[in-house]
Amino acid sequence: MSAGFQRARRPEQIEARRTAILAAARELLAERPVADISLRELACRVGLAKSNVLRYFDSREAIFLEVLDAAWTAWLDDLEGLLGDPAPADPGFAREERVAGKIAVTLGERRLLCELISSMAPVLERNISLEFARSFKGRAAASTERLGVLVRTRVPELSADGARQFALGVVVLVSGAWPLANPTDVVAKAAAEVGATPEFADGLAEGLTNLLAGLVARRR
Known part of the structure; x- marks a missing residue:
């Protein structure tokens, strides 16, 4: 902890301190997986004691959930921009394949987001207060709803309920596919020996295409 530490009291001071903590968390996530980052290490990176970090966030897990939300x-x-404008339906399910493929490719380019999604339910939501849980889940629900709306705008045959199911399916598929595609060094070596090394974006695109096409087909 820096010798000149003073507790932030004014709203702008509190926000500046929270911003610094979140920036430190992102820096560490660029270096190693979330499971390997302790609250002590995070506190040292930002120049505070653990107890002082906890003045601004409920827990280590709450910090990483805030990073996930952002x-x-x-x-x-x-x-929203990458999906482009709505277009007429293509033969078969080519449009659904295109939309699902863009979602999968953009997620594959965002390691931080995918890692935090895959850690959300099993790790990060295990040590947070009820107040923070309400706030985070409310924001997560709004983001899920927004994804559903983005997809339904491009695939209007999808029902409102189907759009929500698809958006939730994105979270579920990323949660399972990301750890499988990013195993430990030992598991990666063993998987390579038997020819079982999954490619994240391709596998995710296939799963999302099947989900989206299935939801549309049920509506027809």
């Missing part, structure tokens, strides 16, 4: 919002902002 990364998810940034992805949706970019995705």
Whole structure:
């Protein structure tokens, strides 16, 4: 902890301290997986004691969930432009394949987002307060709804409920596919020996295409 530490009291001071902590968390996530980052290491990176970090966030897990929320919002902002304008339906399910493929490719380019999504339910949501859980889940639900709307705008045959199911399916598929595609060194070596090394973006695109096409087909 820096010798000149003073507790932030004014709103702008508190926000500046929170911003610094989140920036430190992102820096560490660029270096190693979330599971390998301790609260002590994060506190040292930002120049505070652990107890002082916890003045601004509920827990280590809450910090990384805030990073996830910001990364998810940034992805949706970019995705809206990348999906382009709505277009007439193509023969078969080519349009669904195109939309699902763009989602998969953009997620594959965002390691931080995918890692935090895959860690959300099993790790990061295990040590947070009820108040923070309400806030985070409310924001997560809004982001999921936004993704559903983006997809339904491009695939209008999809029902509102189907759009929500698809958006939730994106989270579920990323949660499972990312760890499989990014195993430990030992598991990666063993998988390579038997020819079982999954490619994240391609596998995700296939799964999302099947999900989206299936939801549309059920509506027809």
